[in-house]
Amino acid sequence: MSSKKYNMWLQYQPILNTTCKKHYQKMLTTLYVNGNAPTIQSAEQELTDAIFTMLGQRITSKSDMDHATIVIGNIEEISSLLSNDHIARLAEMNEEGYLVIENQGKIIISGNSDAAVLYGVHHLLRNMQLEQDLISLAVFEQPKNQFRMLNQWDNLNGSVERGYSGKSIFYQNGKIVKDKTRIKDYARYLSSVGINAISINNVNVWEEESYFITKKYLPEIREIADIFRAYGITLYLSINFASPMTIDGMSTADPLNQSVQNWWKDKIAEIYHYIPDFGGFIVKADSENRPGPFTYNRDHADGANMLAKAFEPYGGKVIWRCFVYNHLQDWRDRTTDRARAAYDHFKPLDGKFHENVILQIKNGPMDFQVREGVSPLIGAMPNTNQMIEFQVAQEYTGQQIDLCYLLPQWKQILQFDTYIKGAGTTIAEIVAGTIHTYKYSGIAAVSNIGDDENWTGNTLAQANLYGYGRLIWNPDLSAEEIAQEWIVQTFGNKKEVSNTLGEMLLNSWEIYENYTAPLGVGWMVTPGVHYGPNIDGYEYSKWGTYHFADRDGVGVDRTKETGTGFTTQYAEPNQNLYNDVSKCPDELLLFFHHVPYKYTLKNSKTIIQHIYDTHFKGFEQVEDLIKKWDSLADLIDEERFKNVQNRLKQQKNNAREWRDQINTYFYRKSGVADKQNRAIY
Numbered sequence: 001m002s003s004k005k006y007n008m009w010l011q012y013q014p015i016l017n018t019t020c021k022k023h024y025q026k027m028l029t030t031l032y033v034n035g036n037a038p039t040i041q042s043a044e045q046e047l048t049d050a051i052f053t054m055l056g057q058r059i060t061s062k063s064d065m066d067h068a069t070i071v072i073g074n075i076e077e078i079s080s081l082l083s084n085d086h087i088a089r090l091a092e093m094n095e096e097g098y099l100v101i102e103n104q105g106k107i108i109i110s111g112n113s114d115a116a117v118l119y120g121v122h123h124l125l126r127n128m129q130l131e132q133d134l135i136s137l138a139v140f141e142q143p144k145n146q147f148r149m150l151n152q153w154d155n156l157n158g159s160v161e162r163g164y165s166g167k168s169i170f171y172q173n174g175k176i177v178k179d180k181t182r183i184k185d186y187a188r189y190l191s192s193v194g195i196n197a198i199s200i201n202n203v204n205v206w207e208e209e210s211y212f213i214t215k216k217y218l219p220e221i222r223e224i225a226d227i228f229r230a231y232g233i234t235l236y237l238s239i240n241f242a243s244p245m246t247i248d249g250m251s252t253a254d255p256l257n258q259s260v261q262n263w264w265k266d267k268i269a270e271i272y273h274y275i276p277d278f279g280g281f282i283v284k285a286d287s288e289n290r291p292g293p294f295t296y297n298r299d300h301a302d303g304a305n306m307l308a309k310a311f312e313p314y315g316g317k318v319i320w321r322c323f324v325y326n327h328l329q330d331w332r333d334r335t336t337d338r339a340r341a342a343y344d345h346f347k348p349l350d351g352k353f354h355e356n357v358i359l360q361i362k363n364g365p366m367d368f369q370v371r372e373g374v375s376p377l378i379g380a381m382p383n384t385n386q387m388i389e390f391q392v393a394q395e396y397t398g399q400q401i402d403l404c405y406l407l408p409q410w411k412q413i414l415q416f417d418t419y420i421k422g423a424g425t426t427i428a429e430i431v432a433g434t435i436h437t438y439k440y441s442g443i444a445a446v447s448n449i450g451d452d453e454n455w456t457g458n459t460l461a462q463a464n465l466y467g468y469g470r471l472i473w474n475p476d477l478s479a480e481e482i483a484q485e486w487i488v489q490t491f492g493n494k495k496e497v498s499n500t501l502g503e504m505l506l507n508s509w510e511i512y513e514n515y516t517a518p519l520g521v522g523w524m525v526t527p528g529v530h531y532g533p534n535i536d537g538y539e540y541s542k543w544g545t546y547h548f549a550d551r552d553g554v555g556v557d558r559t560k561e562t563g564t565g566f567t568t569q570y571a572e573p574n575q576n577l578y579n580d581v582s583k584c585p586d587e588l589l590l591f592f593h594h595v596p597y598k599y600t601l602k603n604s605k606t607i608i609q610h611i612y613d614t615h616f617k618g619f620e621q622v623e624d625l626i627k628k629w630d631s632l633a634d635l636i637d638e639e640r641f642k643n644v645q646n647r648l649k650q651q652k653n654n655a656r657e658w659r660d661q662i663n664t665y666f667y668r669k670s671g672v673a674d675k676q677n678r679a680i681y
Contacts (some may be wrong), residue, residue, distance in 0.1 A: 005640050007427035008189055008462050009320050009489040012053040012129065013053045018492070020131045023240025025055050027134055029105060032469050034073025038230035039114035043121040046188065072109040072117055078626040080645040089140050096196070097142030100124050102134055107621075115196065115232030124194045129477045143473045144432050147358070147387055149197040149319075150190065151238075151282060156209050161391050162530075164400040165450030165457040170200055176206070176220040184227050193387045193469025194354045197444075198228060199236040203284040203321060210240040213267055218274040225275045234279040235538040236319070238469065241283060242291035242302065243267070254296040257308035257332050258561060265310045272314045280317035280628035282308060282360070287324045300324070300345065301352035308354035316442060316603040319387070322346050322361045322377060329544040335368055337556075337564035338544040339365040343377045347569075351383035358385040363413050364544065365566070367429060368446075369522035370397050370513050372406075373578065373591055376569035382420075386437045388413075388431045391443040392464050396522075398510060399531050400448060400457035403625060404512045405505040407467040407479035414475050419571045428475045443472040458647045459640045463492065463505055479508060497635050500628050512624070515618025515655040516613050516662075519601075520591030522556060524662070533661045547590070550668050553597055554607065555590035567592060586610075597670040611666050612674045615659040622648070 002009060017020040028051055033044045047070070048059050062068040071078055075090055082090075090099055090112060098120035100109030109120040122137060153161040154168040156175070169182045177183070191196070195604040200221075201209055204448065211217055225235040244263045245251040254260055271278050285292030285303055293303035304320045311318060325341030342365060353359070358379070364372035378388055390410055397404040414428040423436055433441040445468055449455045456462050466486045470477055483505045484498060491497050516533070517524050523545045526534040548556055557563030559579050564574040567579040577583050581593045584603045597608040605613065626648045633641055664681045667673070674680055 003453065004637055005459055005643065008455055009088055009466050009486055010189060010192060011449060011489060011494055013057065015131065017131050021055060023134065024128060025057055026057065027069055027105065028055065030062045030069045031059045031067045032062045032068035034077040035114065037114045039232050042230045043118040043183045047121050054128060069105065070107045072121060074114065075110045075112060078108065078110055100137060100139040102137040107134065109137045110502045118191055118232055119194055125291065126485065126489065130485065130535060131493055141339040142245055143194055144475055145442040145472050146440060147197055147444065148195050148472045149444040150195055151444055151462065152447050153202045155202050155206065158593050160450055161204060162395045162446065163450050164393065165448060165455060166452035167665045168232055168449050168451065176217065180223060180227060187228050187231040190233060192474040193466055195469050196232055197236060197279055199238050199282045200224060201238050203238045203282055204290065205238050205240040207246060210243050212237055213239060213243065213271055215270065216245060218271065222274045222570060229277065234277060235275065236279040237566050238280055238282040240291065241285045243497055253291060255293050255298055255303045261306055264307060264517045268310045268316065270315065274665050278316060280311055280319065282319045284321045284323065287321065287325050294598060299349060301349045304357045305354045306357045308396045311356055319360050320357055326544065328542050331540045335564060336544060337558065337566055339558065339566045340569065342375060343569045345357065347376060347380055350381040350399040353384050353543065355439050360387050360389050360444055362389045364443065366522060368396055371520045371587055372507055372522055373428060373588055374413055378427055379418045379420045379425060379435060382436040385440045386431065387442045388427065390443065390468065393446045393448040395459065396525060396607065400461040400649050402512055402654055403460055403504065403508040405483065406464050407471060407482055410471055410508050411479050419574060438669055453641060458547065459643050491636060494635055497632055500632055504625055504628055511618055511621040514614040514621065515658045518614060519586060519591065523547065524542045528627050533658045535661065535665045551669060553595050555594040557594040558592045580616050597672055608666060608670050608672045609675055615662050616678055619659045622652050624650065
């Protein structure tokens with residue numbers, strides 16, 4: 001496919017700026033490539049195809065680098081073209097560090113690995129799409145985070161759990177797809193933003209998917225690994241902890257049982273026979289009906305370490321998810337708090353995990369809500385590798401129907417100061433491995449793609465996938481910078497489009513929050529599908545996600561004096577900040593406190609009036625989004641314009657339901673009227 005919506009941000013549209021085009025055409029004429037590794041071949045292919053598309057000229061290959069205008073290759077082979085300073089600066093960077101420099105009319109792209117060279121090529125092509133000057137180019141870059149991962153929640157039957165963009169690109173009708181062209185294109189997109197690891201099946205591993213680690217599926221999975229390897233991406237698999245029982249009928253999956261340990265050693269050896277650079281396992285255990293070590297009165301360190309030991313000869317990793325909580329709660333019991341669960345389960349195990357185990361922790365203690373506190377477990381285990389987990393898929397933030405650009409949310413989370421080792425102990429520094437002596441750390445996220453032609457259902461949801469990759473490569477980039485990069489590469493260099501769409505994206509998270517769940521209370525969604533309002537949908541369920549609204553007030557008391565004590569999991573001064581109702585930030589007030597409806601916020605409004613005002617405002621803001629988008633009708637191709645227009649119409653209907661149901665619910669609970677006498681039912 002070559003449609004604009006299919007190509008996402010790798011449009012490589014013809015350069016229309018005449019001066020810029022002539023400048024590029026003069027500089028980019030001949031190419032010398034050192035090396036023929038698959039990743040280098042990918043870099044060469046991307047470069048030559050993109051330049052032809054953008055400039056209308058084919059690059060001529062040269063057999064010696066002295067007579068080429070572009071040189072790409074590993075640092076050891078092309079060092080003669082670089083100064084001692086260039087070589088020294090590159091030597092100070094990590095394995096994925098690269099340089100892109102202009103030296104006497106020659107563009108040189110090099111790095112400390114083949115993948116680094118590929119990243120450097122994408123950097124050059126991004127500069128060209130943004131129509132930047134190549135004269136005196138001097139770029140030295142390396143990723144902030146070691147692991148930059150995506151988790152696919154794809155199932156063998158072709159469905160995608162929490163997927164909002166069609167079916168799986170990996171599986172169809174109970175089989176791995178034969179035509180893997182689309183998988184290769186996906187690898188291209190991911191490499192362009194620096195993703196270096198991927199797991200290709202759902203963390204909820206069903207019976208047939210358990211066999212992915214056997215010779216029944218490994219030959220085809222090897223083909224997928226080969227594709228991703230050529231783009232610098234290491235392949236992982238999610239596994240069923242009870243695989244010895246499911247696959248070979250063993251009577252137990254006890255991690256301390258010698259027969260079970262031997263079974264896993266043999267199975268992992270078999271995987272490496274097919275995929276020598278296999279990354280490792282993602283494990284969801286003892287969570288939401290998934291099997292795990294608790295069945296055998298073992299702890300999570302016992303379970304993870306059994307697998308980690310089997311991986312040690314091969315350098316493989318065990319990424320162990322910390323999304324573990326009691327999902328069979330009695331709603332009558334207010335002492336049980338789902339937010340406490342991850343910390344309570346894992347903090348006591350610090351230092352007990354093998355060095356090739358990485359704990360994967362959701363960014364919030366609940367479940368990817370539009371607003372919740374940052375998980376206090378992140379950074380709280382100085383002797384255990386950790387990575388944070390985001391969700392690019394918009395499960396609770398509009399499901400790629402409603403516009404919700406998530407970069408501002410992720411920026412806030414990464415900038416959050418935990419104070420675990422004093423001021424400056426931010427989430428960004430913790431997961432980058434600069435605070436504790438983690439051997440492995442980084443960031444993972446649930447992917448948002450499917451087989452819809454535009455990959456993400458809503459064309460504008462592509463910005464979250466692009467932005468995720470760019471942000472975790474360089475967390476210092478602003479949400480605005482990333483948005484502008486994506487807009488120009490996706491829709492071209494049109495100022496009106498950049499300004500209007502940039503404003504739409506940057507305001508969209510706040511808009512979504514305004515008409516959905518107020519002040520950090522979260523949830524209140526339709527059970528199961530998680531789209532649209534159902535205020536009491538989970539209030540009396542087993543899942544433990546409550547808002548506790550009554551006639552007097554709303555919110556969850558998580559204080560140490562009268563509540564669940566969740567606030568004690570934070571280091572000071574955050575503990576006191578959240579525990580004290582007078583100090584707690586308004587946007588998280590109901591996450592930490594149960595307060596009366598007439599409680600006055602720091603913005604001088606009462607809780608109940610804030611609820612009314614934000615929900616009316618949110619709906620009006622969606623109407624404004626539609627007007628803004630409609631103003632671009634003549635500047636965006638019809639297919640993509642109609643796709644977004646249709647989604648915005650659905651968003652308006654959704655915002656209307658949220659506004660009216662939330663306002664009516666709280667009016668009936670509180671009996672307090674809206675001061676502006678607007679329509680509440």
